[in-house]
Amino acid sequence: MNFNRFFNFQSKTVGSAAGILAFAVLISHLLGLIRDRLLAGAFGAGAQLDIYFAAFRIPDLVYNILFAGSIIVAFLPLFSEYYTKNKQEGWEMANYVLNSFLFFFFLIILILFIFTPQLIELIVPGFSLESKAAAVALTRLMFLSPLFLGLSSLFSAILHYFNRFLVYSLAPILYNLGIIFGILVLAPRFGVFGVGWGVVLGAAFHLIVQIPSAKGCGLKYRPLFNLRNPAIWRLFKLVIPRTIAATASQINFIVITILASTIGAGAVAIFNLSNNLRYFPVGVLGVSFATAAFPLLSKNWTLGKKEEFFKNFSSIFRQILYLAIPVSLLVFLLKTQIVKIILETGRFSLEDVKLTAACLGIYSFSIFAQCLAPLILRGFFSLQDTKTPTLIALAFLVLNIILCFSFIHLLNFENPFSEFLRNTFSLEGIESFPVLGLSLAFSIGLLFEFLLLLIFFCKKVGDFGIKEIGSSFSKIIAGTLFMGLGVHLALKKTIFFLDTQTPGGIFLEFLIVFLLAIFIYFLITLFLKSPEIKALKSFIAKQFKNYGRKSN
Template sequence: MTFIRRLLARFVPQGALLLSVLTFAAYGAGLLRDRIFARTFGAGVELDAYNAAFVLPELTLDVLVASGLAAPFVPVFLQLRKDDERSAVEFGQTILTLVVLVMAVAAAVLFVFAPQTAGLIAPGFDAGQRELYVSLFRVMLATPIIFAASIALGEILVAERRFLFYGLAPLLYNAGIIVGTVALSESAGIFGAAIGAVIGALLHLAIRLVGIARSDFRVRPRLAVRTAAVREFLRLMLPKMASHPIEPLTFLFFTSLASTLGAGAVTAVSFARNFQSVPVSLIGISFSVAAFPSLAAAYVAGDRRRFTSVLGTNLVTITLLTTGAAIGLYIVGGLAVELFLGGGAFDAEDVAQTSLVLAAFALSVPFESLFHLLSRAMYATRNTLLQVAASVTGFAVTVLAGQALAPQIGITAIPLCFALGTMVKVVLLGIALLPRVRQISPQVPPESLAPGR
């Protein structure tokens, strides 16, 4: 029994397991939220306006903050903390202040031009729907500012391995939306859901503030931007931001390709991808996030043995678990599609087509999960450019393979070319990572970023 416990502790770290459980709970809360939306508002004008009002605030947050923050923050923060604890705290305070200011300015601009965004986001809305969209849009502009602060604090929690407070945040966000909808929809209609989104964002931030309060970091406004640490952060962040459109462009290509393959193809691909992303999130992303601070700390310390041990253990664990998940998805995916989606207008033919796409999508689960791990391993070595190069190459392979295969084999070309492109990314990233791992040595430590060192 002791041997089994030790084996589980090595291959299923507590942090990864905790994140997986909390991610699963957040998925459950999201499903409950959607069911409440469906029962309360139906598929009508109000919910259309609500969903449309989310698009631009989320996109702005993603492009300006979320896409670039995750890769460089933890390695730079841990390097500073090794050299000088105070410099690490000041760096964290500066990044926190910067991202909040950037999002506040962006939100203010969007607030002023909210009516103009309606034509861009929802050109088919009539005058009444546009008016509702603008009102909801302006309410929701509070959320990206709150999320910017929460995301920055979340990176500090990841660096300090405080995964409970990091992982609870998405669950509480959905809980806030549910509470707002249930408590306020009768009196405020769809604005109850919008207010719930703001409440959820505040809860998202609050639980991370609780975690931060238990650390040595103190939340203070600071703008010490002329430092080596901030320059290094920007050097690592900019390539990651530039590569951010690759994933949306991939699925835009899939939508475009599916639209040529008959009625229902676009929906089948969308639904199948939603199912496929569950094991990737529960296993690939959760284990990769949990491993990231250990990889970054090992690189900072020049401890190649520790780096390869953490990376190797997670490679084995993720490969085994996601291969099992892929096989399970292939076997029972059709049953899941029928159970969750079947009935009403979604007839047997729709179920069959979606199940076929999902079975092919299962092939990509291990590759996509490993890509998340290898990406974070590369980030830990303070390099984002090689990950971007692998992503661009994988995207090109996906597009070329999709265009070549779709006329021959139909809709299954989409998930198969996604698996092929993702496999190419994994192989390229693995090849690029090898020489960087070999260079890790206590005799050649990473360059100090602390002032005066």
């Protein structure tokens, strides 16, 4: 195998980049689901898994606030500007940023390391003293993770600029493999701390795999350090609004973790496991397309090609919509099968399955919005507007906190609303389920955030193809309704010839219904002449044609 060619592979189009990213995200998320299944089987939805998720929260917060998204969004256009003018200046700027990042990171981690006990007390006040002590030790161990992931995000931004999406897409796969190694090999000996070491190992893999490709682009490390460098201050100005938005998002999860820790043992785990399942289609459909489109949209707007910007944005918006709406309904209809296949093992009880499936069902109503939000965000970032999304993120935070408290209170006693949820999600035999209030609040908040993003983006850029989107939307809804009817009828029939009480029977039921759903949806949208199905057919045919040429 030619490793040099592999590490320097460039994507030529948004479609090919999105295809690579979607496939890699699919593999990564499948590994993530396997990871969660192994976690559920090893620890169950109990105190040990609660400790892991609570300890994971602070290092994850550091990474998400300081680096995830922020670095790529801010660094990419700035690096593009410097590199276009002078390649040497571009690489010097990259080294200044890299060394400044290391300086600030070690300073922040030192402070957080010292005050970890106080932070854990704040995040999980409902934990026992023993659980809090374990969470403190595990958190300190996992502080190595954001160091590796933060450095990796800088290399990712460089790879994005040079369209090296193949290597970039491998990083999260290796990250999950590291965690799985921790669960399978280290956890039997070291317990939940073995999983912590797996997180650190996975983060190191995330970084290491991108280094050869970044060097292939031309990056050479130099110990350049000057906090007065203009590029550093320009980067900070771009990062600050995005960092505030990321902080709001992380505060959101911290508040949810605090509230979940007071509900009872297992609530933190159930929320996190269902949230991970929710993110699977969002990552595969929404984030992949948005990530691949960002360099193109940014270049369109920077070069003044507004018509191209609108055309590309509208096309990608409709493609995501075409896939996300049927997936939202499919997740709702198959929520129990999904949870049973992925999580029902070992110590994960039937009650855990019911509550996790109910949380996932609630999330499903907003999955389409969550898939579209990353693209709209990239649209704002292409315009170099990070302030508007930040203000919207803060509004989402306030609404979500209010709704969390309201729904938890409402679901702590019998009333028509709690009875409605009990009947809708088949929660007979479970006395109370306030954890559903957290998922409900989060889902409503995400819908609210999406609507605000869409409204303000339309106000900022005007008509970006609303008529075409409306035409596609009507055909997508028709196809989704027929698909939903077919799935509903199929689920009633499969119980007559499949033993749905066994893992094999559940998996077969899911597979049969899933394939039927795809067939019905594509058939109906093809009959309705949906432009998105035509674009999909054209893309697949092109890929097979290119593959045939390479084979010859």
